Amino acid sequence: MTIAERISVARDAARAGADVAADNFRTKLIIEKKDAKTDVVTQVDRDAQTAVIESIRATFPDDAIVGEEGDALKMVPENGAAWVIDPIDGTNNYVRGTRTWATVVAVVCDGVTTAGVITLPELNDDYWTDGESTYRNGSRVSVSETADPEAGVVSPTMWWDFDSRDEFGNACQAVVDRFGDLRRIGSAQAALASVADGSLDGVITNLRTNPWDTLAGVAMVRAAGGTVTDIHGDTFRHDSVGLVASNGVIHSEALSAAQSIGNPDATTK
Incomplete structure (x- = not known):
């Protein structure tokens, strides 16, 4: 079909x-x-x-x-x-x-x-x-045209449990150090859809995500003109570690934020 x-x-x-x-x-x-x-x-x-x-x-x-x-x-x-x-x-x-x-x-x-x-x-x-x-x-x-990170709005996504609460703090700090504002959506796919329609400028996590939490939204961001990589800056796929989705223009800052969170080999959450 x-x-x-x-x-x-x-x-x-x-x-x-x-x-x-x-x-x-x-x-x-x-x-x-x-x-x-x-x-x-x-x-x-x-x-x-x-x-x-x-x-x-x-x-x-x-x-x-x-x-x-x-x-x-x-x-x-x-x-x-x-x-x-x-x-x-x-x-x-x-x-x-x-x-x-x-x-x-x-x-x-x-x-x-x-x-x-x-x-x-x-x-x-x-x-x-x-x-x-x-x-x-x-x-x-389509994704936003925000080029100035200090005007950007970025969401740290997925969930850092109590045994990695320092990484949750690092993720929030990484966003507020680099970007104008932070959002916690509570749904990774809703956050990715928001990057695709321009209401968010980026989404970051250092965690290995589940495919049902990411794949549809990742495809939407890409088709809307954005960029999606893993924590190393390589093309994101279903078994990647980390997720960085952005409008493309601020991707280097979003990637830097994700990389500053912590352990790049974190387990699935």
Whole structure:
């Protein structure tokens, strides 16, 4: 099938998962913890992921699916077609009733992201990319033109747990030392979509990220004219350490900020 057809399936799947999550938003939830006090999950995450998978499987029953919850694959295959999904990116926001959370679907072929969808139902924003351009609610968007770092707004993303709280402090300090302002979005994919549409100038982390937290948004930033690298300044891919996404103009400063955080071999968060 064509990229356009796969994007159509991805958008339908993201909407199916987002509908499940939205129907349960700001209701009484049973919150479970994974590996850390801030790493939470609910049954809604699982139900939304099931809805996404069922929607994809209706058209592509044999494609690999990589996802955060349950027994979905956790690594992106280097060969063949795959779908990388996150039913609720920003679960901490979700369980607190904060509206910035997303349902995400990325389309991958031979390890390369070719398209992606990020749906933020409570904000009424629907982003997608075909790898050539990025769109928000049907209109093409592009990264900011901010050239002066001191006028820039950058987000330290992912989460530094209590055993690496010094790195969290370093990340915030690195941003405020170099840029005009700092944002903590609480959803990595929403932050990346914000770089793609120009409402943020950059996103940084020194951590090894999960593919469901990054791939769709990374593709959007690139297609919107931005730059995305790992912590060493090399092209970002699904198994990279660190993530630096920017409008391209301030990328050297954003990379410097990420490199000053700490351990470049940090484990996945």
